[in-house]
Amino acid sequence: MATVEVLTSEVVVPAEETPSGGLWLSNLDLAARRGYTPTVYFFRSNGEPGFFAADTVKGSLARALVAFYPLAGRLGVDGAGRVQVDCTGEGAVFVTARSGYALDDLMREFVPCRAMRDLLVPATPTPDPPCALLFVQVTYLRCGGVVLGQAMHHSVCDARGAAHFFETWASIARGDAAADAPVPPCFDHGLLAARPGPARAVLYDHPEYKPDPEPPVDAAGGSDYSSAILTMTRAQVGAFKARCPGASTFRAVAALVWRCACRARALPPEAETRLYSMIDMRARLDPPLPAGYFGNAVVRTSVSATAGEVLSNPVGHAARRALAVTSQGGDYARSLVDYLEGVDAMDLPRSGISRAHLRAISWMGMSLHDSDFGWGAPAFMGPALMYYSGFVYVLNAAGKGGGLALVLSLEPETMPEFRKVFAEELARLEVV
Numbered sequence: 422m423a424t425v426e427v428l429t430s431e432v433v434v435p436a437e438e439t440p441s442g443g444l445w446l447s448n449l450d451l452a453a454r455r456g457y458t459p460t461v462y463f464f465r466s467n468g469e470p471g472f473f474a475a476d477t478v479k480g481s482l483a484r485a486l487v488a489f490y491p492l493a494g495r496l497g498v499d500g501a502g503r504v505q506v507d508c509t510g511e512g513a514v515f516v517t518a519r520s521g522y523a524l525d526d527l528m529r530e531f532v533p534c535r536a537m538r539d540l541l542v543p544a545t546p547t548p549d550p551p552c553a554l555l556f557v558q559v560t561y562l563r564c565g566g567v568v569l570g571q572a573m574h575h576s577v578c579d580a581r582g583a584a585h586f587f588e589t590w591a592s593i594a595r596g597d598a599a600a601d602a603p604v605p606p607c608f609d610h611g612l613l614a615a616r617p618g619p620a621r622a623v624l625y626d627h628p629e630y631k632p633d634p635e636p637p638v639d640a641a642g643g644s645d646y647s648s649a650i651l652t653m654t655r656a657q658v659g660a661f662k663a664r665c666p667g668a669s670t671f672r673a674v675a676a677l678v679w680r681c682a683c684r685a686r687a688l689p690p691e692a693e694t695r696l697y698s699m700i701d702m703r704a705r706l707d708p709p710l711p712a713g714y715f716g717n718a719v720v721r722t723s724v725s726a727t728a729g730e731v732l733s734n735p736v737g738h739a740a741r742r743a744l745a746v747t748s749q750g751g752d753y754a755r756s757l758v759d760y761l762e763g764v765d766a767m768d769l770p771r772s773g774i775s776r777a778h779l780r781a782i783s784w785m786g787m788s789l790h791d792s793d794f795g796w797g798a799p800a801f802m803g804p805a806l807m808y809y810s811g812f813v814y815v816l817n818a819a820g821k822g823g824g825l826a827l828v829l830s831l832e833p834e835t836m837p838e839f840r841k842v843f844a845e846e847l848a849r850l851e852v853v
Contacts, residue, residue, distance in 0.1 A: 422530070423521040425540050425560060429475070433557075434512035436483040439490035443499055444506040447613035448761035449717040449754075450576050451504060452630065455549070457556070457572035458583070459542040459805035460789070461531075465524055466565030467796050473567040475517050478559055478794070481594035486513060489586050489606055489715065491577060492555045496548070504550060506577060513555035516543045524566035528801060532648040533828060538806040542570035569794075570805060575717070581701055582606075582715045584787040594794040606715035613710075613718065615762035616755065623763075624756040629697060629721035630764075646810040647836040648829065650803065651843060655823035660850040665740035671815055674825065675781040676739035677846060678813050682779050682831065683728045685839035690729030696743055697723040697780040706751040720757050722749055728777075736846075774811055776832060784816035785825070791817075803828050810835075 466472050486493045490508055497507035520527075520540070531537055543556040554577050560568040573583055588603045615621060653661070658670060665673040679696050688694060699719040703710040710718055724742050731739050774780055784790075791798040801819050807830035818824040831839055 422536060422540070423527075425518045425520045428517045428519055430514070430516045430543075432512040433479055433482050433486065433515045435486040435490055435493050435510055436480075437487045439487060439493065439508065439510050441508050441510065443497065444491050444494070444508055444608060445499075445610055446503075446505055446576060447610040447716060448615060448758050449613055449720065450610065452761055453575045453579070453717045454808075456575055457545045457548055458575050458580075459538050459545075459570065459572040460583075461537075461541050461801075461803065461805045462569040462792060462799040463524060463528060463531075463801040464567045464569065464794075464796060465800045466567070468565075469796065472565065472796050473559060473561070473569075473794070475559060477594065478569075479515055481590060481794070482513065482515065482557065484593045485586065485590035488589060491608060491715075492573070492586065494554060496550045496552050496554060496574060496576060498550050504576065506554070507551070511553070513557060514543055514553055516556070516558040518558055518560045520560050520562055520568075522562050523564040524562050524800065525564070527562065527568070531801070532650060533804045533807045533830070534648055535806060541568050542572050542805050545572050548574060548576075566800075569799075578715050579699075579701075579717045579719045580782075580784055580789070581703070581718070581787060584789045585713065585715060587792045588788045591792045591794045596795070604713040607711040607713045608715055609711075610716050612714070613716070613754075613758055615759050621759040621762065622756065623760045625753055625760075627757055627760050629723050630757070630761070645833060646807060646830040647833040648807050649831075649836060649840065651827045651829060651840075652818055653825045653827070653847070657847055657850055658823075658825055661736075664735070665737045668737070668740035668744065670825075671781075671783040671785055672743040673736075673740050674815050674827070675779075675783075675813070676736055676743045678781060678827065678829070678843075679743070679779050680731055680736055680739050681839055681842045681846060682811070682835075683731050684842045685831070685835050686777070687838075688728035688777055690727060690732075692728045692777055693725055694728050694731060695723050695725040695774075695778040697721060697774065697778060698743075699782055700749055700753075702751060702754040705749075706754060718754075720749070720754050722753075774809065776811060778811055780812050782812075782814050784814055786817070789816070790819055801826075 491506045494506050494508040543558045546552045554574040556572045558570040662673045703718050790802045810832045812830045814828040818826045
């Protein structure tokens with residue numbers, strides 16, 4: 422593996438004065454995984470002499486931090502000891518580096534893992550107050566390509582919020598007119614506050630926010646897992662969806678991965694297996710959250726079945742079971758927020774899942790995969806690190822082909838069999 426030489430490390434502050442003070446975080450913010458989410462964007466050189474010039478990237482970041490000023494702050498605590506964002510304007514960490522990798526070689530070797538994360542994303546501190554909230558690294562490759570790596574604190578926002586920030590940053594870097602800029606962010610986390618005492622109602626059990634009875638795997642990012650990036654063409658996705666009537670693309674693909682994982686793990690027919698996911702509640706609440714809501718607005722959900730049920734039925738059955746994971750309405754989110762008001766949301770179980778289970782996360786339909794800073798869309802975008810085995814991200818593949826990329830982690834002894842089983846499932850579609 423090639424090494425990286427750090428060229429510069431500095432702090433980028435907002436280009437203008439920004440609001441100061443404490444920013445209240447909702448129970449969903451506090452219940453999110455306490456840590457950073459590292460992602461990478463690979464860009465192929467377009468031959469221009471100013472391709473990803475550091476001053477241009479820094480200048481546009483400084484301007485983006487004016488609108489998204491909490492990211493220039495620090496994680497803090499209020500007088501009662503509750504975690505909040507201290508909007509101090511201290512800035513984001515910005516690193517430039519140089520690597521001996523060529524982009525094509527890097528793309529052949531890349532899978533999310535600790536080594537790649539450490540190579541392409543800045544080191545981050547312990548994710549507790551006080552700590553910076555955004556770290557960025559621009560790595561220049563020997564072929565002229567660039568990797569943009571970043572780590573954003575999950576207590577500040579979810580994936581859709583991160584996509585909103587990068588969409589805005591990219592728009593500024595491109596020099597878009599104000600009328601073409603994304604909607605401004607909304608930081609009113611009080612919209613997700615628990616209801617007053619008499620109106621508070623926990624209508625659901627919310628097992629996803631309680632300790633797993635089975636021993637979970639480690640979630641520190643250094644656990645024993647093998648990761649892979651698998652692709653499905655647009656034609657394969659369409660053919661597979663046809664086998665899952667009524668299912669969304671994400672539900673159908675999550676059901677496929679769930680089924681393949683059960684087979685690859687050789688789970689006994691009577692073993693319980695659970696499919697976990699997240700639901701974005703922005704549009705499901707009544708009234709819906711503002712279009713620019715910047716925070717954590719996703720909730721964990723899950724559905725369980727026996728391995729025998731998942732494997733003995735057509736995959737469409739698993740897709741229908743997966744429907745329960747993604748069909749909850751706004752009352753579910755309100756119930757969860759009220760439930761979290763009665764527990765210590767900062768001390769919830771965050772240590773992974775049992776090795777019989779799977780967690781599927783959708784990054785589909787977001788602008789993450791086509792963030793164009795003025796030099797073209799990325800050749801690849803994805804997570805730089807997985808947290809434990811049994812985790813899959815489903816995201817739009819780069820380019821205009823309409824396919825999907827599945828970024829997956831499993832136990833090292835399971836991954837070879839999963840690849841075989843997954844390939845067999847695709848072969849059954851008889852699609853080139």
